[in-house]
Amino acid sequence: MKPRIAIDMDDVLADTVGKFIDIYRRDFDTTVLPTFFRENSFHEILEKDVYQRLADSVHQPGFFTDIAVMEGAQEVTRALSEKYDLYVTSAAMEFRNSLSEKYDWLDEHFPHIHWKNRVFCGDKSIIRADVMIDDMPYNLVSFQGKGLLFDAPHNRDNTLFERVNSWEQVGRILL
Structure with a gap:
């Protein structure tokens, strides 16, 4: 065995972090560099309501299909x-x-x-x-x-x- x-x-x-980065850049700020989120945790750097909206995206159909x-x-x-x-x-x-x-x-x-x-x-x-x-x-x-x-x-x-x-x-x- x-x-x-x-x-x-x-x-x-x-x-999955990459997927969140893509969603954030699409929905909130297209100018932010992906490396910014590779070095910092989302919950520490985003405003609470923005973080919550981003976190809620995992409940959307299709979220896990193209990671x-x-x-x-x-x-x-x-x-x-x-x-x-x-x-x-x-x-x-x-x-x-x-x-x-x-x-x-x-x-x-x-x-x-x-x-x-x-x-x-x-x-x-x-x-x-x-x-x-x-x-x-x-x-x-x-x-x-x-x-x-x-x-x-x-x-x-x-x-x-x-x-x-x-x-x-x-x-x-x-x-």
Whole structure:
């Protein structure tokens, strides 16, 4: 039996921050540089009402359908699948539309991860694996295995977990 890796979707496999940047630039300010939001968390720099309108966009049908794939994620997960059993673990229950959209997105971009290895849940504390890669520290707190915190603007202050900045770095650690 191969060791298991639980991999989050949003801001780990899928560039969800990039999707929010695109929406912000389309709806609020076309002149802001995308790098500005890569270096700062949305909730810290936007006015409360603008942040709320942006955050509410996840409830719109189609939000999860065209999110870009994180650089290197496809190649590294293919390589990891030779050595590990991979499970995509997404807290997809929070956003009703995300279930089918995320399923279809995985079919399109990660066909090498079988549909049986997709866990859409609300609370990741139920996940049992040897390694979990996630951008949300609270998902790693109750995790029993090795937690890798995938770098994102919203977790930059967290120092409790080993941080990974790219899929290339994930590959160096786990392959």
